[in-house]
Every structure is written in structure tokens, then in C-alpha cells.
Amino acid sequence: MPRFAQQVTFLYAEDPEASxxxxxxxxxxxxxxxxxxxxxxxxxxxxxxFLGVCRARAPRSEENPRAEGGVVFTFVTPDVEAWHARLAAKGVALPPAPQWSEAYRVTHFFLRDPAGYLLEVQRFDRPDWPEPG
Incomplete structure (x- = not known):
């Protein structure tokens, strides 16, 4: 079966300009x-x-991003610590430092965008994750 060539995730915001x-x-x-x-x-x-950010047609129906229909958008990077420092310098509300998850073997941190979406910046610290290419 052929693989998909590209991927787009769409998020919806009542105030898309802020997003x-x-x-x-x-x-x-x-x-x-x-x-x-x-x-x-x-x-x-x-x-x-790709990430599409669109004007919402109705208010959000669920605040829990891990409920059915919710979303956590994860950006994968080898330099989680540099992204944390960069976003902190721009005044983004963040935890004090990236965290290590033993359960998933990732280093990561979470933040929210202006529409309230939960974003994650993550590095897979495991040899079985495919390298980008």
C-alpha cells in the first residue's frame, strides 16, 4: 500500500488572529x-x-485535550532544551524545565497556544524511534 506524501493537522480558534x-x-x-x-x-x-490554524465556527466543546475528540499537537526536535529557553525568553508560560518521562522515554514540556490547545515539544530518547529523513 502506498504511504501518504504529506500530513496536515487543523486546529480551530475563535480568535485566529492571536493564534x-x-x-x-x-x-x-x-x-x-x-x-x-x-x-x-x-x-x-x-x-x-503542516499545521493549519483556522477560524472556529463554534466554541470549544471540551477542555480536556485527552478526551475523545481532543488533541495534543507535538513538535519533535533533538533540542528540546533550546526550544524551552527560546520560548521562555519570549515570555511563554512554561514549566521550569523540560521533563524526562520514564514511561515513554522522552524528554518534553507542554505549553498552550492562545486558543488553549495543548502543545508539546518532545525528543524521543529511545533507539526504536525512526530518524527523520
Whole structure:
């Protein structure tokens, strides 16, 4: 079976302008496409993974991102500590330091975007995770 060539995750915000500023100015993600009510950002080098942030059509129905229908958007990077320092310097509310998870063998931290989505910055510290390529 052929594999998919690209991946896009869409998030919806009642105030998309605040979210767009966050993804463009704080995370500095490259804008791949502005569709007016939705902006799509490149999240990984090579044009294979994207994040779309769109104007919501209704208020959020569930606050727990781990409930069915919820989402946790994870950015994978080899330098979690540098991302933590970079975001802290921009005034983003963060935990004091990245944490190690023995259960998943990852180093990570969580933050929220202006629409309340739970974001994670993570490094897999395990040999069975595939290298990007």
C-alpha cells in the first residue's frame, strides 16, 4: 500500500488572529499558505508536515485535550532544551524545565497556544524511534 506524501493537522480558534501571531511570531513557523480564514504552517523541514490554524465556527466543546475528540499537537526536535529557553525568553508560560518521562522515554514540556490547545515539544530518547529523513 502506498504511504501518504504529506500530513496536515487543523486546529480551530475563535480568535485566529492571536493564534496566527503566536505561530508566526513566537514559534516562527514558516507560512505555507494563507487561505483567508485559515493559515497553514510548515512544521517540519521538507514540506511533509503542516499545521493549519483556522477560524472556529463554534466554541470549544471540551477542555480536556485527552478526551475523545481532543488533541495534543507535538513538535519533535533533538533540542528540546533550546526550544524551552527560546520560548521562555519570549515570555511563554512554561514549566521550569523540560521533563524526562520514564514511561515513554522522552524528554518534553507542554505549553498552550492562545486558543488553549495543548502543545508539546518532545525528543524521543529511545533507539526504536525512526530518524527523520
Amino acid at each position: 496566527w501571531r503566536f505561530y508566526e511570531e513566537v514559534l516562527e513557523l514558516p507560512l505555507a499558505q494563507d487561505q483567508g480564514t485559515c493559515r497553514i504552517y510548515e512544521t517540519a523541514e521538507g514540506g511533509r508536515a
